[in-house]
Amino acid sequence: MSTKFQAVRGTKDILPADASQFQYLEAVALSLFSRFGFEEIRTPTFESLELFQRAMGSTTDVVQKEMYVFEDRGERKLALRPEGTAGVVRAFIEHHLSQTHPFCKLFYIGPMFRAERPQAGRYREFWQIGAEYFGNAAPTADAEVLVMLRTLYQVLGIKDAKLKINSLGCSTCRPTYTKALIDFLNSQRSELDEDCQKRVDTNPLRALDCKVDGPRLEAKAPDIARFWDAECKDHFETVKALLTSAGVVYERSSRLVRGLDYYSRTVFELSSSVLGAQNALAAGGRYDRLVKEMGGPDIPALGFALGVERTLQALAAVRPQAPEVEGPVFVAAMGDQPAAEAFKLLTLLRLSPELAKAGVRVEGGFFEKKLGAQLGMADRLKSKLCIILGEDEVKNGKVTLKNLGAGSQESILNAELIPRLLNRS
Ligand code: AMP
Numbered sequence: 001m002s003t004k005f006q007a008v009r010g011t012k013d014i015l016p017a018d019a020s021q022f023q024y025l026e027a028v029a030l031s032l033f034s035r036f037g038f039e040e041i042r043t044p045t046f047e048s049l050e051l052f053q054r055a056m057g058s059t060t061d062v063v064q065k066e067m068y069v070f071e072d073r074g075e076r077k078l079a080l081r082p083e084g085t086a087g088v089v090r091a092f093i094e095h096h097l098s099q100t101h102p103f104c105k106l107f108y109i110g111p112m113f114r115a116e117r118p119q120a121g122r123y124r125e126f127w128q129i130g131a132e133y134f135g136n137a138a139p140t141a142d143a144e145v146l147v148m149l150r151t152l153y154q155v156l157g158i159k160d161a162k163l164k165i166n167s168l169g170c171s172t173c174r175p176t177y178t179k180a181l182i183d184f185l186n187s188q189r190s191e192l193d194e195d196c197q198k199r200v201d202t203n204p205l206r207a208l209d210c211k212v213d214g215p216r217l218e219a220k221a222p223d224i225a226r227f228w229d230a231e232c233k234d235h236f237e238t239v240k241a242l243l244t245s246a247g248v249v250y251e252r253s254s255r256l257v258r259g260l261d262y263y264s265r266t267v268f269e270l271s272s273s274v275l276g277a278q279n280a281l282a283a284g285g286r287y288d289r290l291v292k293e294m295g296g297p298d299i300p301a302l303g304f305a306l307g308v309e310r311t312l313q314a315l316a317a318v319r320p321q322a323p324e325v326e327g328p329v330f331v332a333a334m335g336d337q338p339a340a341e342a343f344k345l346l347t348l349l350r351l352s353p354e355l356a357k358a359g360v361r362v363e364g365g366f367f368e369k370k371l372g373a374q375l376g377m378a379d380r381l382k383s384k385l386c387i388i389l390g391e392d393e394v395k396n397g398k399v400t401l402k403n404l405g406a407g408s409q410e411s412i413l414n415a416e417l418i419p420r421l422l423n424r425s
Helices: 016-035 049-056 061-065 085-094 139-156 174-187 194-202 204-209 214-220 230-245 308-318 336-350 353-357 371-380 391-396 414-423
Strands: 046-048 069-071 077-080 104-113 125-134 162-167 264-271 280-286 301-307 329-333 362-364 385-389 398-403 409-413
Touching: 016 104, 016 125, 016 139, 016 308, 046 049, 046 085, 049 061, 049 077, 049 085, 085 104, 085 125, 085 301, 125 139, 125 308, 139 162, 139 230, 139 264, 139 280, 139 301, 139 308, 162 230, 174 194, 174 204, 194 204, 204 214, 230 264, 264 301, 280 308, 301 308, 329 336, 329 371, 336 362, 336 385, 336 391, 336 414, 353 414, 371 385, 385 391, 391 398, 398 414, 409 414
Parallel strands: 329 362, 329 385
Antiparallel strands: 046 077, 069 077, 104 125, 125 301, 162 264, 264 280, 280 301, 385 398, 398 409
16 A cells, blocks of 8 residues: 655645745845845754754743754754754854954845644744844944845835834843833733743743733833833934834834844834734844854844745735746657757757847657647647757758747748747747
């Protein structure tokens, strides 16, 4: 009995039609991010478990419940990366990038792994495009990264993407806020759901993030803005002013606290109303202490990650009709010797720089089939033109060019073929 294999729950195949969407998004991001001075970095998909525990904080949901953890044959404790920042920070430190670069701007594209409950827009393996900016504590860096992220969605035509920002203060002012928040949450304890009660003890800021109680708590909870010290307040005000001057529309949300421990000062989230319950497109913030805490130099940093699948979902909603792509020029042959010539021609046309430049694709190679079957294939591929080689054509140094749309055909010299294909007639 044969086993029917299927993609593992929470994972999916990216079939050619989807892959071309991935490529499109990647190309747009690559072109935009490079104009902002970001260079690509590729880090491993698995790292030591401890790296993620240290970077993300052991009380976060991702580290506690969602990581794919395993032991390799050398009994090393490893984890599939649930996000990109920890690995990029490790690489930044390991390769002493701060010594060779006055500042360092990196971006990555790759799959991430989280053992979450799968649902629409939430997978166990999903792709992120992220950017990290090391070595600039100034609000201009925050604004620069936000302008870049916002522009990406504008270029894509996802106009409804809504930007929310907040500041989490710093290690000087945040503890006073956290204490006030814990006092407040304890006063509400009996009304909180079980998960939220746990968060009060382990990671109180995250109670505001709670889907059930968060919105209700927001109105009554102390606002972190009242606790910012002068520097944090200044920093945030400048970020906001820079965004406004760059024409970036945003909303401040006191509830925005982000799920990971490493953030300080600016945090942000971009969401889209065209997505369902999982409406976050991208998220990020500043993490000034992380590089040092991970054993590196005292270098400030910030970054974001966007969800590729969700961004493509939002893109499909605003651009439902993909333009129909013209099929390839099809090469068919009848007989053994013509088949050998046809193969030569197929290769020659595929390697022609002029055709490549004009975006003309060439298909064929099914020469053992009857001509009718070959033409049927061309039809299914939506080819407009078919080149046919038979004994006579080979003898006379000619080909038959059949226009599949009009049903007409003519005999032309080999030398005329490429110019005719460039004319698509
Ligand atoms: P995070 O690293 O949790 O801040 O997530 C950044 C972005 O990645 C989110 O805004 C989503 O667009 C996307 N994302 C996070 N988790 C998932 C998931 N399980 N499946 C699909 N996309 C995700």
